[in-house]
Amino acid sequence: MADATIFDQYPLDQWKEPDHRIMDRFSLTGKKGFVTGGAGGLGRNVAAAWAEAGADVAIVDLPRTKDVLEPLAKELSERYGTNVVPLYCDVSDREQVDALKTSLIDELGTVDVAFINAGVNVPGDDADEPYEVWQKTIDINLTGAYLTAQIAQHIMRDHGHGGSLVFTSSLSAHNANFIAGGPSPVAAYGASKAGIYEYARYLAAALAPYGIRSNAISPGYVWSGIFEGRIVPEAHDLMTAPVPMHRFGTNEEIASAVLFLTSDASSYVTGTNLQVDGGYSVY
Ligand code: NAD
16 A cells, blocks of 8 residues: 555545534534624524524624514523523623623634624714714724634633634725715724734634634625615615616525635635625625
8 A cells, every 4th residue: 555645635536434424513513603683684593594404503792682682692502502692791891702702612612613703883874973983983893803802712722632613704894885976984993894804814814823813704685674764765766776687685695605614614714705695795
């Protein structure tokens, strides 16, 4: 038999192995993860997708979401048979995020996957925005992403296993969100989301030696719940006019993209930004 070589790590036809199933790559069986912004549309749908895929999940959000988070965790646990727990934390508060790290280890044992997703779009976020709007946006969206990603990757490294980080950036990280002849009010929001995207890319390079992957998604308009009751059908058509698919995305269309990026289905993907925007970014 020939000596083993470095090239042996590249199987050519894994599908020929009797028990091999490519769909197994999407499984998260036995994995542990947390989702920030877990009470919101994107967050809770990713929590559901992960639980269905076999993971234990901590759904993390502000204490004011308790009435949503408690029954959600119970429903997901019962439906999918994994351990789903609610945890409360303001992601922009260092002490609360440190406490979250302890709670995650207590509740889950470790962290293999993290969806760094909590975010706000503060009213008045235009060219003349007050300092407070800028600061609040950066504190929650960008600093909050940094703080929560830090605890995730430190747990992964301390426990000596790899993992996957997925950050929620935005279409607004890449353009000014053209609507009705001008930009949407996303000045600090877009800056914070562009920062998240580059931070995710940096971590991809820095953490690859530890087997940790880091990627971002950039959703376009997603009917996550935040627009409900706030826009009329005419506004729907106006907003989606520059979107080649002329519609919003759904929470599940985000969840399936995140499942791909957190599972072994994307095991050779790191440092990327996945646009999930109906083609908006093409223009
Ligand atoms: P959402 O408002 O339903 O969810 C956001 C969640 O973040 C809320 O549950 C909120 O309580 C939580 N949150 C806010 N501040 C927090 C803090 N300081 N600490 C902890 N949690 C906090 O909105 P969504 O549409 O589900 O958005 C989720 C993410 O996706 C956000 O980062 C948002 O910017 C981003 N995004 C959304 C869209 C869209 O069209 N819905 C598009 C692009 C990006």
